[in-house]
Amino acid sequence: MELPAVSLKAIILVHWLLTVWGSMNYMLPLSYAWGNFSVLAVGIWAIVQRDSLDAITMLLTGLLLTVLTDIIHISIFYPAHDFLSDAKRFSIGMAIFSLLLKPVSCYLVYRMYRERGGEYTFNIGVTSGGQDHSTYEPIDQPDTPPQWPSSSKAAQPPY
Numbered sequence: 001m002e003l004p005a006v007s008l009k010a011i012i013l014v015h016w017l018l019t020v021w022g023s024m025n026y027m028l029p030l031s032y033a034w035g036n037f038s039v040l041a042v043g044i045w046a047i048v049q050r051d052s053l054d055a056i057t058m059l060l061t062g063l064l065l066t067v068l069t070d071i072i073h074i075s076i077f078y079p080a081h082d083f084l085s086d087a088k089r090f091s092i093g094m095a096i097f098s099l100l101l102k103p104v105s106c107y108l109v110y111r112m113y114r115e116r117g118g119e120y121t122f123n124i125g126v127t128s129g130g131q132d133h134s135t136y137e138p139i140d141q142p143d144t145p146p147q148w149p150s151s152s153k154a155a156q157p158p159y
Contacts, residue, residue, distance in 0.1 A: 008112060011105050012043040015098060022095030025088050032073045032095070039066050056113045063106050070099045 019040065023033040039062035046055035074095055079088060 006108050008043065008047050008109070011108060012040055012047065014101070015043075015105065016040050018094050018098035018101070022091055022098055025091035027079060027088050027091055028073050028077050028095060032070070035066055035069050036098075039063060051116065053113070053116050053118055056109065056116055057118065060106060060109045060113055063102055063109060067099065067102050067106070070095065070102070074099065 015036070019033065019036040022028065023036075039059065042055065042059045042062050046052065046059045049055050074092065078092065
């Protein structure tokens with residue numbers, strides 16, 4: 001079963017609302033709000049530039065990183081049961097709901113990445129050393145000994 005097409009605007013709007021609700025009670029540190037709102041700003045960039053592969057890649061990477069940072073923030077700053085008011089319970093519940101929704105958002109953003117022409121693997125610009133695989137070499141035929149010296153080159157005169 002394939003998921004329906006979801007707009008990037010809807011994903012950004014839902015996560016914006018959940019981040020606002022999650023950070024409204026000052027229970028989580030400012031780094032929670034800064035991290036999530038900066039990723040949402042990259043999401044706005046991805047909305048504005050529909051054909052940009054860099055914007056959608058950075059959004060996907062940011063969403064994946066905020067999954068990790070949200071887990072750390074919620075686990076460290078979760079209040080004790082004695083200090084948990086209704087407003088704090090609502091705020092932490094929205095932060096947890098945002099965290100649970102992020103893997104689905106990552107999958108949807110990854111589909112948008114593929115639609116914009118992205119590859120299955122992420123290229124971070126590091127080139128790998130190795131052999132040149134641009135020429136075809138058949139593996140089912142035995143190797144012929146090299147012609148030494150090469151018959152295609154004329155002998156160079158000594159200097």
